[in-house]
Amino acid sequence: MVAEPMTTQPGRDWLDLASPPPQPPGNPEAPAPSRLSAGSRRLSERLERVGSGAARAGSAAFGHLQPVMAAAAGPLRRAAPVWQEAAERVGAHPLAARAAAAARRAGALPWGRALLLAGLGVAGLATVFLVWCAATLPPLAGPQRPARTVTVQAEDGTPLAQRGSPRGRALPLEAVSPAMRQAFLAAQDPWFEDDYRLDASGIAAVINHAFRDTISDGPRSGSPRLTQRLVRRDLIGAAPGEARSLADRVREAMLVLWLSAREDRPRILARALDLARFGPDLTGIDAAARTVFGKEASSLGPAEAAYLAGLTLAPGLQPDRDVTAVRALGRDVLDDMMMMGRLTGAQRTEAGRALDGLSPVGATPVTRSGVPDLVLAEAAGRLGPEPPREAVVRTTLDREVQAMAEKAVERRLDAAGRGGTRAGLLVLGPDGGVQAVVAGGAPLTETPDTRRAALASLRHLGRDGRPVYDRLVAGPMPAAERRGALLSLLADLARPTGDTEDPGDRDGLFVGSVGDLLVGTYLSGGSAENGAGDAPEALFQDLAAQIAKARPAPQVAEAREAARETASTARGAARPAWQNPGERPAAAPSLRGVPRVIDTGRLRLEGQAVRLAGVEGQGGTLAREFRQYLRRREVTCQPAGGADLYRCRAGDQDLSEVVLFNGAGRAAPGAPPELQAAEASAKARKAGMWQ
Template sequence: MVAEPMTTQPGRDWLDLASPAAKPRRSEAPRPETPGIEGAGSHRAMSGTGPAPSRVSAGRRRISEGVAQARSVAARAGSAAAGHLQPVLSAAAMPLRRVAPAWRGVTDRVGSHPLASRAAGAVRRAGAVPWGRALLVGSLGLLGLAALFLAWCAATLPPLAGPPHPGRTLTVQAQDGTPIARRGVAQGRALPVGAVAPVMRRAFLAAQDPWFEDHYRLDGAGIAAVINQAFRDTISDGPRAGSPRLTQRLVRRDLIGAAPGAPRSLADRVREAMLVLWLSAREDRPRILGRALDLARFGPGLTGIDAAARSLFGKEASALVPAEAAYLAGLSLAPDLQPDRDVTRIRALGRDVLDGMVMRGDLSAAGAAEAGLALDGLSPVGTNPVTRSGVPDLVLAEAAARLGPEPPREAVLRTTLDRGLQTMAEKAVERRLDAAGRGARAGLLILGPDGAVQAVVAGGSPLADTPEARRAAAASLRHLGRDGRPVYDRLVAGPMPAADRRTALLTLLAGLARPPEGSDDAGSRDGLFVGTADDLLIGTYLSGASVENGAGDGPEALFQDVAAQIAKARPAPPVAEPREAARETGGTPRGASRPAWQNPGERPSPAPTLRGVPRVIDTGRLRLDGQAVRLAGVEGQGGTYAREFRQYLRRREVTCQPAGAADLYRCRAGEQDLSEVVLFNGAGRAAPGASPDLQAAEANARARKAGVWQ
């Protein structure tokens, strides 16, 4: 049979598969020669000798014919749609045909470049190596991961307004409730750069980046320099090496929040490079300077030039004078310093800022000298001898664990500082310094019976965070309130042994007598004196000219001055009646003659042992036989812990043995020491000077996070 010729439609370059000539008809298809069930059935049907074809074979044949018919209909519909879309596609392709010659020229030039030919050859050689294709696939995968990482870093960039700083206030009070120091978090308003005093802007640039206003281009070399500086751990203090240093400090410290010297992740380094390039390309120099002033730190918790000017000098940022601007600019270089504590160190940094302003040409030598004189006598608002001693900051550090992990909006800390004694100490030190002349330093420290600080004047460096200073701060903390509710009360404190208190006083006094950092005062000849007045332990020191001039009794004279003032303010108590005095002292009354029947060497009998069912006042105090009993080595807690302690005793009889002071006892309920029970269950804290077994019980509770240690 002769096959029909295959035809195409006019103007088409492909076969029309829907035409009858492009596909053999179903009736003309050859039958299979392989014997099988269907083939055998068909053969028998044709020969007329076998049974009729099965229903399954007939169904399959009908399904095949239906599928073929559907394909034919779909092909005809597609051909018709292509015919309609051909003019539209031709019109859309016209611009591409015009661009094609130019694009072909570009691709030809790129393809003819030696590097392109080398790259193509390298790809071909890599593909010929057995593992080359795997290496190419792996390289493409790494490039994809790098692109995803860069996209993730770009999506997680910090806001340009900086992180939020919720405001909070911490007030340190004296024993009578008088505020002596304030700490907290404050963030100023965002000010336009024109609202800041010009001298403040110049001082800030002299401190942060004297070369900020130099010419800088963000070309290929500049971009490479920015990336290089972002991956370095330190920011150079010398002339700029291709990267704007002020912008880099703004991004690293104020936007990303990386502390100097702290480890940084790869993502932080990439984000830093992105932000520096973004700010350098999109914002001008004055706007970057204004953003840096708004986000700079001027001390712990103090952010922005607006907050710094208001909090430290009580004025607007536009009214700052050169000495104040130098003080704030120097503080921005070391924002971990306390403005009202580390005054001497900040003044030294301020003098360096004035030198930098002279170098930049922003200030004349005469103007710098005048500002330096004003800077030597400049102190922020609220600075006093107590803040300069560092005692308020030590008390705050001791109270941090009691305040909890979540910072409070408002907190009040009351200490043992006696305002009357503090006033006496300050006046006595001032008199001695006036007599000693220029170049002398003097200080004074008064500890109470429990080792708490009751007055302090620091003429040298503030107290360092040492174990002795921590113990003194813990003893000085009397009351702690958080957001209007009491958290801790220490109304009664056990006395510290005389030897321990003297050792602590000498250690603290040596810390206060250290020459300030950056000071040129060698302090080679220091004089110290320690003495007692009433129940107070007083230590004084005097350094410098007074000792060199032969006034070797200077520290002792300072002590005598303070002791005389204390004797006037605290007259001796009147002599009690013999029976009352005997009850107080446990023996012979004060001022009374010794009875004839008592041996001269006989000592007063010790306090008697107490037994009975106690009434719980708190976890550190009991009422037994009408007498108040303090558990030795325990600082008690009230509230829930006191109720639990009362439930623990359940009218059990206790035995209390004297432990030193008049009302200090070691009490037992059966075989259990109640002081150890309280500390082991976290219902109280170990008092200063507690025995090792009680300290071990407290350490066990702290490790288990029991009670107050939760």
């Protein structure tokens, strides 16, 4: 049956699909009506079956989704009035009306619509970019670092040093000692506890700091500065000075704002301690306390806390290698703790003495020489790009000769009185490999000579239980080349370790052969009164006697040719780099530079403690304000009679008078009249401590 066409509107008809289309008269090529009608019916039946199946599936899906939609509709219905009210307020705001009028005027211009569409497109792209940055934020728990261990061994398999990334626990703030918390804040952000508001200006400051390449050390930055360092270094993983992409800067601002708004300061501090780096492969306060000092984080004292906090200032330093450099950073941390009012003067002095004698677990003369790390650097290429779970590196170092060398150096230091005396020793084998080393100065740096010695010292390398590299037979190094390499390494080992030490204050060195071993010794800081003039040769003879006693005589007496190069007996231009500095001036020199505030009465300038004449200093808030006053200002200090007593000036202002006038300290007994007058003025005005 053919249905009649139903007219819905003039000029437009809906036809039944089951009826054949009318054939124009006189078209002999048109298909038969019966064949078209059967095909149309089959198509109609298939469409009906598909439609009924889709209807049943949609009904079942709607039945499943109906409870979820009903549950979600409730909050949306309740929030609808709020959104409607907000939209009405925004629409009624004068700025919205002005924006709409501006858009209409722009649309009326010849290119207005195009510019408006382009602006909307840019805004859309910016929104998509922000959404993408938010979707790719790094996890707040920090990057997952797999545990790995690399052990450096002596020739007989005795462990010398261990490197790797041990896993630590995430500790609550209460599980960390108060001294460690204060030391960490003193190193990273002494103004962490200052007031800070996350208002419009605070948000703008966070965004501005995220787009800067450096993090300011200035005062009154509040919580976001520590949070910014946490996000940039530990969550995003941007190294200092490394180029950062726009996406990383945006992610940094997002994370800083998120943490500042959602977490309180104790939680931010705990997270920063758990993610801080205390060395190249040491992350987290729990792993650092166990690895460096073999104790829990809750039992760390001020000296140990200052040592670990110093490591966070220079994460590239190794705890058991760069001991002297880390101690210097720890002393700065103790000064900042005193400035914050967390330590008194007596406590600072006691913690400083403890820090000077502090040594991490596993720190030995071998680790402090830097030889294990140089060998590891040479072995890194053979270990492959992916870090191994366990690796073993065996070196040419002879434990027997090493023990003899350490005893000989200790005896020589005892004979010299140890008063500022440093002694070192290096023994090279026939192939140029290091067989014994005692570092009395700085660790070896990476130079062509040290890399060659590290490669010669590499004997065996194993990765995850299978051998990777073996160097069982090595040819002898030419005598002249080995001698030149030893002299270069000795000069590197004898580098001064402190800023105030005179590089020319060295007594000499001695190079000689003991059998097939080439031995070099040096000593610095001694005097002729205690026999230090021939100390390098005496140190060599001591070691040679021990080796002769422990080994067969023919092995030692093959070649007894000793080449003396003693700087203490050098004259003129023979070895000018090793000459004694001569007489020192009796008067204390004047100092000049940008100081570091310890308290309101003491500064550290050019590596030297300076006490302001006529002032009894104060710590805490007053010291922090004094540090802000002196920030990046150059100071000139003239000796004032005592060993560390100075009158210092910043520009035209006498700092002693400035401190007393602002009530930041007390006038010392016997202070000059102008300083007493400044203190009296502060008392009358109730300034500073006289409030």
